Amino acid sequence: MKAVGIVVEYNPFHNGHLFQVEQARKLTGADVVIVVMSGTFLQRGEPAIVSKWQRAKMALTAGVDLVIELPYMYSTQKAEIFANGAISLLAAMGVEFINFGSESGNIEDFENLHMFMKSHQTTFDQLVKAKMKLGLSYPRATSEAFCQLEPDSSILTLTEPNNILGFHYIKAISEQGHKIKATTTLRKQAHYHDRDITQKRIASATSIRQAIANGQSIEVKHVMPETSFRLINEYKEAFSLLHTWEHYYNLLQYKILSTPLNDLGLIYECEEGLEYRMKQASKLSSSFTEWMEYMKTKRYTWTRLQRLATHVLTNTTKAEMKEVLSLKPQYIRLLGMNQIGQAYLNQTKKQRALPLITKPAKLEGTVADIEERVTNVYIAPLDTKQRTKQIREEMTRPPILIQ
Amino acid sequence: MKAVGIVVEYNPFHNGHLFQVEQARKLTGADVVIVVMSGTFLQRGEPAIVSKWQRAKMALTAGVDLVIELPYMYSTQKAEIFANGAISLLAAMGVEFINFGSESGNIEDFENLHMFMKSHQTTFDQLVKAKMKLGLSYPRATSEAFCQLEPDSSILTLTEPNNILGFHYIKAISEQGHKIKATTTLRKQAHYHDRDITQKRIASATSIRQAIANGQSIEVKHVMPETSFRLINEYKEAFSLLHTWEHYYNLLQYKILSTPLNDLGLIYECEEGLEYRMKQASKLSSSFTEWMEYMKTKRYTWTRLQRLATHVLTNTTKAEMKEVLSLKPQYIRLLGMNQIGQAYLNQTKKQRALPLITKPAKLEGTVADIEERVTNVYIAPLDTKQRTKQIREEMTRPPILIQ
Numbered sequence: 001m002k003a004v005g006i007v008v009e010y011n012p013f014h015n016g017h018l019f020q021v022e023q024a025r026k027l028t029g030a031d032v033v034i035v036v037m038s039g040t041f042l043q044r045g046e047p048a049i050v051s052k053w054q055r056a057k058m059a060l061t062a063g064v065d066l067v068i069e070l071p072y073m074y075s076t077q078k079a080e081i082f083a084n085g086a087i088s089l090l091a092a093m094g095v096e097f098i099n100f101g102s103e104s105g106n107i108e109d110f111e112n113l114h115m116f117m118k119s120h121q122t123t124f125d126q127l128v129k130a131k132m133k134l135g136l137s138y139p140r141a142t143s144e145a146f147c148q149l150e151p152d153s154s155i156l157t158l159t160e161p162n163n164i165l166g167f168h169y170i171k172a173i174s175e176q177g178h179k180i181k182a183t184t185t186l187r188k189q190a191h192y193h194d195r196d197i198t199q200k201r202i203a204s205a206t207s208i209r210q211a212i213a214n215g216q217s218i219e220v221k222h223v224m225p226e227t228s229f230r231l232i233n234e235y236k237e238a239f240s241l242l243h244t245w246e247h248y249y250n251l252l253q254y255k256i257l258s259t260p261l262n263d264l265g266l267i268y269e270c271e272e273g274l275e276y277r278m279k280q281a282s283k284l285s286s287s288f289t290e291w292m293e294y295m296k297t298k299r300y301t302w303t304r305l306q307r308l309a310t311h312v313l314t315n316t317t318k319a320e321m322k323e324v325l326s327l328k329p330q331y332i333r334l335l336g337m338n339q340i341g342q343a344y345l346n347q348t349k350k351q352r353a354l355p356l357i358t359k360p361a362k363l364e365g366t367v368a369d370i371e372e373r374v375t376n377v378y379i380a381p382l383d384t385k386q387r388t389k390q391i392r393e394e395m396t397r398p399p400i401l402i403q
Numbered sequence: 404m405k406a407v408g409i410v411v412e413y414n415p416f417h418n419g420h421l422f423q424v425e426q427a428r429k430l431t432g433a434d435v436v437i438v439v440m441s442g443t444f445l446q447r448g449e450p451a452i453v454s455k456w457q458r459a460k461m462a463l464t465a466g467v468d469l470v471i472e473l474p475y476m477y478s479t480q481k482a483e484i485f486a487n488g489a490i491s492l493l494a495a496m497g498v499e500f501i502n503f504g505s506e507s508g509n510i511e512d513f514e515n516l517h518m519f520m521k522s523h524q525t526t527f528d529q530l531v532k533a534k535m536k537l538g539l540s541y542p543r544a545t546s547e548a549f550c551q552l553e554p555d556s557s558i559l560t561l562t563e564p565n566n567i568l569g570f571h572y573i574k575a576i577s578e579q580g581h582k583i584k585a586t587t588t589l590r591k592q593a594h595y596h597d598r599d600i601t602q603k604r605i606a607s608a609t610s611i612r613q614a615i616a617n618g619q620s621i622e623v624k625h626v627m628p629e630t631s632f633r634l635i636n637e638y639k640e641a642f643s644l645l646h647t648w649e650h651y652y653n654l655l656q657y658k659i660l661s662t663p664l665n666d667l668g669l670i671y672e673c674e675e676g677l678e679y680r681m682k683q684a685s686k687l688s689s690s691f692t693e694w695m696e697y698m699k700t701k702r703y704t705w706t707r708l709q710r711l712a713t714h715v716l717t718n719t720t721k722a723e724m725k726e727v728l729s730l731k732p733q734y735i736r737l738l739g740m741n742q743i744g745q746a747y748l749n750q751t752k753k754q755r756a757l758p759l760i761t762k763p764a765k766l767e768g769t770v771a772d773i774e775e776r777v778t779n780v781y782i783a784p785l786d787t788k789q790r791t792k793q794i795r796e797e798m799t800r801p802p803i804l805i806q
Contacts, residue, residue: 376660384653
């Protein structure tokens, strides 16, 4: 059996994702579609609107064969680390292909870019550094440096988020020395940052979350499989919320105001005195939105600051991240499968590079500690009884099996 | 002007307290009654049901002339440290007398006990240590050691909480070398631990809090000055709660589950692997009461464990406490006064041993850091907008002046 891997957040799973799964299968001729999905907190430094279990179910009912979890140490990171972690897990699962959505849609663009960057890495890094010294944010500095190196570039622009990720997938495959063949699917109808549901059947996850928040359920229903829609509502009914940052603001404020400045400075991604700014923001802000508005400067992107807030909330330190990122992944956590996925697991058992874990409660070490902590923090806004029940169940829950 | 000092929590202020204020004035002939009052968290490791401002108003409207704050470093401590801090602040205010309520009511009992203990301290300490090794809690070991040393003692039993405090006031006055004369008032009608309102006009603060929680407002109204009753209800209406541990349980659970074991071990009063027990209790308990029941052992009293929970919640470490307790108090925080109190402050300005602080926002150093942090934690259960407003105002609020 041949497998194609996709790196996903599915926040929530929608028709665009469904299209990609179908395209990935068609383009590669793979028998199995494996997704590596962020568990609790996402790349942009936000909580997933519903639990990983609910999102894994959405994927499996829509035709994905296997769902494994992208741990927090990779999931809430800039593109390079995110891609590195995701590719190493997909490689350990033995995928022959990967597929990613992009604003380009042409895989040669990415391969050319990768070759170009390889030969210009030093110059490029120096340019980025110089631009950041002038006060530009990292993505902006990267993008400007790229345009400066290749002013007439027809290769690919590095400003579109999915292009950036795509580039890092290709780079990770090459640097990790895998023989995985990358394919890409054009993201036709929706841009990642779009906030309105403008097209009929396809909309970005951002615009869907916005529409859900506004109670536009008819619009939402049109742009996702019926099961996704049902699973979102099921979660909302069971737990009386869909997770947003605002549900965590009391904890974030408590955490920041009860932590000495020196200790805040130890948090991952807390640099250049951001701890002072966070203290001040927490004294003055009545909501997470206000907090972010206080925090925002030209130097840091919204996403960068949201990731910092997430690391503060989850109490993740520089020392811990240094430790876990210096290691290769130690295990794969399986969230769910269908029968094809199960057959694939059986067939590839002997070749699999990493142990497949279904009950992380038994794991030890810093990676497992972070995962447990982050999971408990994700659950924290639920009401007391449900929260304690989920805390007990989360680490021993068996993977989902769809018949 | 002569002053008498009283050490109080006023949680809430009731007729027993009123009686004591009147007795203290009568017994000593003092012109001024000064109380040093715990601010946010109390000796038994609980949040005060209403803010220090509301409780200071209760005291001032009932005839107390000056209210100063007992900082957290002393307020949530065993009797010895609690008494030491309170006496040093009252001494700095220049009081000539102190008065305390006791189950004994006879000041000679306390003086005799102090003399007796002075000459038996080493034997006593050894006995206590030996009993604790057998698994007894500290108060129990103390009490048994005392009975063993003096089996027929008519002096005073050390099991009643107000007797214990009284003994430590006398000891602190002697050890700190003050010339303060101690007086005591018999606590006639209510025992500290009583949970029912049994008498008509006097009831313990514990039973009053219980009655408030049960909504027995008629019973409550009978046992406290009308203003106290009004001020409690005013707070409840403004902030929609009267603080209990249950309002903090989500924060405590979040804090414990998001803190690595090693870091929990650094918290003040976290000894002998209690960090493991706290982690486990937090995974299994849906309420603070359940949490405490899980934590409880023969070795630790309920109070001791509640104090530990408070230090965890306020993130107060052994290192910090060691630092601040090694110093004498640096300042006095004034919470409120009437015109007699104000006149006393003017008259004693030059002799006052410590600076009087009204806006702690300007203070620096570990003591001030702890106070600010603890204050913000106390406020944390209020709803978002009120919380942020209180956080902003708390450290700059001027003292209350009652005309």
